Structure formats: structure tokens, C-alpha cells
Amino acid sequence: MKVKSVPLLVLMLIVSWTGLTAQTPDRAEILDSLDRQSSYRDTDFSAEYTIVSEKPGQERSVFQVRSFRRDSSDSFVMVILEPRVRRGEGYLQLGETAWSYDPESREFGVFSMKENFQDSEARNSDFSSLTVSESYEITDIQQARLGSFDVYLLDLKALNDRVTFPRIRFWVRQDNYLVLKEEMYSLSGRLMRTGLITSYARVSGRFVPTKILYVDNLNQGERTEITARNISFQDIPDSVFTRSYLERIGR
Amino acid sequence: MIEMKLALRNLARQKKRTILLGGAIAFGIMVITLVNSFTAGAEYNVKENFSYLLAGHIYVEEQIRRDDDKVVLLFEHPQVVEETLAEIGIDARSVMRRSAYQGQFIFSGRSADQTVQGVNWERENALQERMILLEGQLEDIISDPSAVVLSEQVARRLGAEIGDELIVRMSTVTGQQNVGSLVIRGIMQDPGLLGSISAYAHLEMVNSHINIPVDSYQALHISIDRFTQVDMLTDQLHRALGERAAVAPRISQQDVAVTSTSLVYQDDESEPWTGSRFSVTNINDYLGQIEQISSALTITGMVILLVLIAIIMVGVINTFRMVMYERVKEIGTMRAVGMQRKSVKRLFLWEACFLALFGYLAGVVLALGVSAVIGFFPIPLENPFSLFTQSGIITFPIQLGSLAVNFLLITVLTVCAAWFPARKAARMDPAAALRATA
Structure with missing residues (x-):
């Protein structure tokens, strides 16, 4: 009995090990996929976003913005379309430098991608590109289930102390690595924000998130929903990524 | 007649x-x-x-430019300043060590933005004298490392009372998001518009929130008896420090906006610099x-x-x-x-x-x-x-x-x-x- 059970145990171990290795995804591949999802290095990108924020005891705020991205040169422009009173306000990022533009005073100000967009739960950086692999490393991968999807639960740790969130958790689909959920943690390890990507659209062969819900885990009841439409990967004129463009459309 | x-x-x-x-x-x-x-x-x-808000009249900071070109405020060479202050005759008792951050207090679904000042309670006699505690005891504040003193207005806005634990959200010196908790041990009378935008916590706790060594600090605030001597002493300190270490050029009053009440480093340098250097400013720079x-x-x-x-x-x-x-x-x-x-x-x-x-x-x-x-x-x-x-x-x-x-x-x-x-x-x-x- 004893002699028979040893090879069986070895066989079981081998089977379970090969099964595990078959199911454990390549970390570099996942990071590469995450980069491709959030950064379009080979093409320009533009989209219109509707940002609806809810805070307890406050009126719902609705913003509509148009965003232009050229990730290959870290260029980013965002212009407010609605509400009417804020129309023409814009943001421009060229590499490390970023400006905001106020059409009323016709002045440029300092702008940080780390700031929240108009007091919502969305950050300015949520509308620009993010190269995950440059800033984070995967420290843990687990298989899990999110709703009806089989997912990998990724634990990411910041590689430097400059990134906004020192720790992030992603729930990515096992079949195509699309991010379905993300959690952002503070340096002290406290959950600060949860993002739920509830809808994707396939545009020019790429998956683009079209509905994202951000929930503030510190301020109960504060949430922001972002809806994307008019998504385009067509070339954008160079003149868009200039300060004079913001001045021109702010008139 | x-x-x-x-x-x-x-x-x-x-x-x-x-x-x-x-x-x-x-x-x-x-x-x-x-x-x-x-x-x-x-x-x-x-x-x-302003002198209440900024705690003193002359301010010294050490700016450190890191390898990634980011500048952080952190005293790594305090002895240089301490020796210089002693040399020009400034009493160490009039010098306060402080760190600060812009934080958001969250309590029971309400929030309030505040400048959280990290203070060394034992050394801050002027603050103790001017602060009128409506609720709470100074001894409790000093003995509790997680204590925070809020203005009456802010405590009311948050609906918080003595003993309540507040969540506080802030950025570290390098811009990372952080969350901490502080316990209300004192509620002070509103000391005016500027005063009521500040809350006071232990220096060590503030340092841990902004992720710098707990025994460190970001700025030295010097109080002087005669307001008329501010500019003269500032220039004297700037010169004396310049003989011992690298110093940032003195800013002219026209260059500082009245709205820039925080002593936050702003990189608008015409001359590049590396390593660390000291900056010396005074209240008049902010009140020009x-x-x-x-x-x-x-x-x-x-x-x-x-x-x-x-x-x-x-x-x-x-x-x-x-x-x-x-x-x-x-x-x-x-x-x-x-x-x-x-x-x-x-x-x-x-x-x-x-x-x-x-x-x-x-x-x-x-x-x-x-x-x-x-x-x-x-x-x-x-x-x-x-x-x-x-x-x-x-x-x-x-x-x-x-x-x-x-x-x-x-x-x-x-x-x-x-x-x-x-x-x-x-x-x-x-x-x-x-x-x-x-």
C-alpha cells in the first residue's frame, strides 16, 4: 500500500505543478498588456468624457471634456466643454511640464497631473497615459473570480517614491488581461480609491474603457462615473498640443 | 487776547x-x-x-535636490544653521522646528481641508500662550502622540468632538498619497482667518505622515522681539549661512504673491543647483x-x-x-x-x-x-x-x-x-x- 501510494503522490504533485505553471501568467506579459491598455505609443488618441460626480449633501456635478493624447511624446490636452460657465478651461501637458488655462483671465497656471479633476474622484492622470511597467512591479498574482469573470488579482508595488499610489491592486481578466477593477492604496496601506471598469469598446482593434466608476473609500458616498464616447485613434494636428491652441479655443 | x-x-x-x-x-x-x-x-x-500662521518672523529651510531632480524640504544638516544662529546671537529658545502638510480631515462623511502644522509642544511657548483652548487640556495634547488641535470652526464643520478619531489624507514630500489618523485632544478658539486654516499635531506624527525621519523637521521658524529688525537680521543670517553652506538667493518682495502663505518650495530658479542648500525668508517677503x-x-x-x-x-x-x-x-x-x-x-x-x-x-x-x-x-x-x-x-x-x-x-x-x-x-x-x- 505504501509502495503504491508514493508514485501516485509524485504523479499528483507533478500534475498539480504543471497545472500551476500552465495557469500562472507571465508577469512581464501582463505588465506589457497593462501598458498597451493605458498607453497608445504608436498612435494619437482622442475622446470625449462625461464626468459625473456625486458627494453627499452636494449637488451632482457634471463635466464634459475633450481629451487629446499623443503618448509617444507624453503630450496631453484636455478642454472643458460643459458646464457652459467653465467652457474653454484647458490643460496642457508636454513631457514634464504642465499648464492650466483660464479663458476668463487669459492666464496660464500651474497644473499637476496628480491633482483630482475638478474636485471629483477622478485624477487628471486618469485621462492621460500610464506606463505601469515603468512605475510598478508585480509582487503577487492570485487567481480569483470577479462577477462572471475568471481574473488574476495582481498586487503591484511602486518602484519609486514619486508615483501617487505606492500600492495598487488590479483585477484583470484571465483571457485578455483587461482590467476590470483596481484598488489604490496609501503609503500607510489604507485603501483610498476603487475603480470599476464596467464597459469596454473595441475601437480600431483596441479595447478602450468606456465606463469607469471611481469610489472614494475614505469619504463615504463620494463617487465619480466617467463615460467615454467619440473615441478616435486618428492623427491629431501638432497645433493642438500647444498653448496657443488653448488660447484660441478659449475665446 | x-x-x-x-x-x-x-x-x-x-x-x-x-x-x-x-x-x-x-x-x-x-x-x-x-x-x-x-x-x-x-x-x-x-x-x-501671518506671524501667528507662520510661527515667527524669519524662516530657514533646507532644500535637497535628489538624483531624480525632485526637490524636497528636509533638514539634513541642522548643525550648520544652529551654529550660524548662535554666531549671530539668536537665542535658541526663539527658534521653533516645524513640518507641515496640506491635509484633508475626514470624519463621519464630512471633510475639511487644513494645513497640519507639526509642532514640538514643549518648545512652542508662544503657541501655547496664544492658543485659547475651548475644550481639552494641554497635558492631554502633549502626552498623546496622535493628538491634534482643531479650531472651533473646523471641529464644528466636521461635527467632531474631543476624543474623536479623524482620518487625515495628505501627500508625502515626494508626492505619494498617504492616510493617517489623528485624535482630537483640543479645540481652540478661532484665531482669525489664517489661524483657523491650521491644525496642530505632534512634529513626529506629521513627519511620519509626510514620510521623512520622525526626528527631523522641514523648517526653522525664528521669532524676534522687534519687528523692525526682521529685514536686517534676515540679511545677516543669509550672509552668515552663505559663508558656511550653499544658500538660495534672497527673493525680492515683488516676487512673492500675497497668496503664497505656505513655505513650499517653488522651482523657478534661473541658476541651476545641485545637492542641498538653505533658503532664508522672512515675513516681509510674504507681506510686500x-x-x-x-x-x-x-x-x-x-x-x-x-x-x-x-x-x-x-x-x-x-x-x-x-x-x-x-x-x-x-x-x-x-x-x-x-x-x-x-x-x-x-x-x-x-x-x-x-x-x-x-x-x-x-x-x-x-x-x-x-x-x-x-x-x-x-x-x-x-x-x-x-x-x-x-x-x-x-x-x-x-x-x-x-x-x-x-x-x-x-x-x-x-x-x-x-x-x-x-x-x-x-x-x-x-x-x-x-x-x-x-
Whole structure:
């Protein structure tokens, strides 16, 4: 009995090990996929976003913005379309430098991608590109289930102390690595924000998130929903990524 | 002496005219006195509010440029500054170590943005003296490392009480998001607009929140006894520090916006630098624009006074011309009974002088009354104007120098305005004056 059970145990171990290795995804591949999802290095990108924020005891705020991205040169422009009173306000990022533009005073100000967009739960950086692999490393991968999807639960740790969130958790689909959920943690390890990507659209062969819900885990009841439409990967004129463009459309 | 008595009698004789003319002078004096006092009070209050907010008058920081070009504020070489301060004779007891961050307090679904000042409670005597604790005990604050003191206004906004634990969200010195918790151990009386935007916590706790060594600090705040010495001592400290270590160039007052109340590093350098360096600033660097506003207000007040005086002087000239024609017979009689030309002239000038004096005194009394009444209407501390007030009260300190200048100005000008009618009255021929029908 004893002699028979040893090879069986070895066989079981081998089977379970090969099964595990078959199911454990390549970390570099996942990071590469995450980069491709959030950064379009080979093409320009533009989209219109509707940002609806809810805070307890406050009126719902609705913003509509148009965003232009050229990730290959870290260029980013965002212009407010609605509400009417804020129309023409814009943001421009060229590499490390970023400006905001106020059409009323016709002045440029300092702008940080780390700031929240108009007091919502969305950050300015949520509308620009993010190269995950440059800033984070995967420290843990687990298989899990999110709703009806089989997912990998990724634990990411910041590689430097400059990134906004020192720790992030992603729930990515096992079949195509699309991010379905993300959690952002503070340096002290406290959950600060949860993002739920509830809808994707396939545009020019790429998956683009079209509905994202951000929930503030510190301020109960504060949430922001972002809806994307008019998504385009067509070339954008160079003149868009200039300060004079913001001045021109702010008139 | 007789001329003075006659002048007073003449003023009393024409009460309505005296009151109207004196009232015009009083109004002008009231306006300029109020403007002068308000300007002086506002300037003083702004400086006081800022010195409370910034804890002291001279500020030293160490800026460290990291390999990734990011600049952080952190004292890595405190001994250099300590030796320099000792060298120029600044008492170590007047030096406070501080760290700070812009945080968001969250409690029970409510939030409030605050500057959280990290203080060393044992060393912060001035803060202890000025802070009026409405609830909580200083001993509890000192003994609890996670203690925080909030202003009454902020505690009310959060709906929090003593003993409640608050979540606080902030960024570290390198821009990472962090979350901590602090326990309310003290609620202080609102110390004005600027004061109420600050909460106070232990230095070590603040350091851990912004992710710098707990025994470190971000800035040295130096309090000095005489405000007038601020610039001189700042320059002296800047020079002395420059002999021992790299220092940032002194910023000119025009380069600092009045809104930049926080001592946060802003990279606008024309000359690149590496490693670490010290920056020395003072309260006047942040209040340069306030002084400009104050000067503009004073000049505006003077212009208003001159316009009012010009109008009043026209009135005085016309009135005294009228008085001269009304009193032609009286002048003739006085001259006939032996009064000299000089005496007639002096009579008119004394009248003008007394008119100016009464108008001036009435103006000052009116100004005191108006300022007292204004004092009954406090400005809400949320109102940005409360920056110019003392805990919401507009103050009108008496400016003896301005009062003296205004008195001399109004008296001399009134006397000058009466000069020509007085001279004409003095030159009148007594016989012709007695014959006159007017």
C-alpha cells in the first residue's frame, strides 16, 4: 500500500505543478498588456468624457471634456466643454511640464497631473497615459473570480517614491488581461480609491474603457462615473498640443 | 487776547454758519482719520495674523535636490544653521522646528481641508500662550502622540468632538498619497482667518505622515522681539549661512504673491543647483504686497482729504468774504474806536483758526464714534476680509503722527483761506466802512 501510494503522490504533485505553471501568467506579459491598455505609443488618441460626480449633501456635478493624447511624446490636452460657465478651461501637458488655462483671465497656471479633476474622484492622470511597467512591479498574482469573470488579482508595488499610489491592486481578466477593477492604496496601506471598469469598446482593434466608476473609500458616498464616447485613434494636428491652441479655443 | 474773544463770540453769533462750515471740516477730518487708522490697523493685523500662521518672523529651510531632480524640504544638516544662529546671537529658545502638510480631515462623511502644522509642544511657548483652548487640556495634547488641535470652526464643520478619531489624507514630500489618523485632544478658539486654516499635531506624527525621519523637521521658524529688525537680521543670517553652506538667493518682495502663505518650495530658479542648500525668508517677503496695498490706501486717503480740503477752502473763502461784507459797519466802528488794522486781520484769522480747531476736534470725535460703532459688527472669520482684522474685529488704532499732521494741515489751510478776506477787511477805510449801507 505504501509502495503504491508514493508514485501516485509524485504523479499528483507533478500534475498539480504543471497545472500551476500552465495557469500562472507571465508577469512581464501582463505588465506589457497593462501598458498597451493605458498607453497608445504608436498612435494619437482622442475622446470625449462625461464626468459625473456625486458627494453627499452636494449637488451632482457634471463635466464634459475633450481629451487629446499623443503618448509617444507624453503630450496631453484636455478642454472643458460643459458646464457652459467653465467652457474653454484647458490643460496642457508636454513631457514634464504642465499648464492650466483660464479663458476668463487669459492666464496660464500651474497644473499637476496628480491633482483630482475638478474636485471629483477622478485624477487628471486618469485621462492621460500610464506606463505601469515603468512605475510598478508585480509582487503577487492570485487567481480569483470577479462577477462572471475568471481574473488574476495582481498586487503591484511602486518602484519609486514619486508615483501617487505606492500600492495598487488590479483585477484583470484571465483571457485578455483587461482590467476590470483596481484598488489604490496609501503609503500607510489604507485603501483610498476603487475603480470599476464596467464597459469596454473595441475601437480600431483596441479595447478602450468606456465606463469607469471611481469610489472614494475614505469619504463615504463620494463617487465619480466617467463615460467615454467619440473615441478616435486618428492623427491629431501638432497645433493642438500647444498653448496657443488653448488660447484660441478659449475665446 | 481781545481778538480771540471776539473771534469766539463771532463764531457763536452765527451758529448755523459755524456748524455748517465746521461740519464740512469735521467730515473731511473724520474720513482721513478713519482711513489712516484703518490702514494702520489692517497692516498690523495682517502681520500679526501671518506671524501667528507662520510661527515667527524669519524662516530657514533646507532644500535637497535628489538624483531624480525632485526637490524636497528636509533638514539634513541642522548643525550648520544652529551654529550660524548662535554666531549671530539668536537665542535658541526663539527658534521653533516645524513640518507641515496640506491635509484633508475626514470624519463621519464630512471633510475639511487644513494645513497640519507639526509642532514640538514643549518648545512652542508662544503657541501655547496664544492658543485659547475651548475644550481639552494641554497635558492631554502633549502626552498623546496622535493628538491634534482643531479650531472651533473646523471641529464644528466636521461635527467632531474631543476624543474623536479623524482620518487625515495628505501627500508625502515626494508626492505619494498617504492616510493617517489623528485624535482630537483640543479645540481652540478661532484665531482669525489664517489661524483657523491650521491644525496642530505632534512634529513626529506629521513627519511620519509626510514620510521623512520622525526626528527631523522641514523648517526653522525664528521669532524676534522687534519687528523692525526682521529685514536686517534676515540679511545677516543669509550672509552668515552663505559663508558656511550653499544658500538660495534672497527673493525680492515683488516676487512673492500675497497668496503664497505656505513655505513650499517653488522651482523657478534661473541658476541651476545641485545637492542641498538653505533658503532664508522672512515675513516681509510674504507681506510686500500688503505694504503696497497699505501705501495705496494711505495715498488714496490723502487724495480724498486734499479734495475735501479744496472744497472746504472754497467754502471758507466765500464765507469769510461774505462775513467781511456783513460786518463792514462793525469793522468801521472797531477801527473808529482805535482798533488797529493788524487786530482786525487777526480777528478774522483767529476765527478761521477756531473754526478749524472745532471742526478738527469734532472730526476726530466723530471718527472715534464711527470706529467704535464699526467695532460692534464683527467680520465672519470665513470672510477673506477678516485677514485685515483682529479675530474678526476691524481695529482703528489712533495714529498720533497722522492726527498731528492732519491738524496742522487743516489749520494752516483754513487760516490761509481766510487770509485774503482778512487782509481786505483790515485795509478797509474806517470812514468809508461806517458810511457803507451793507
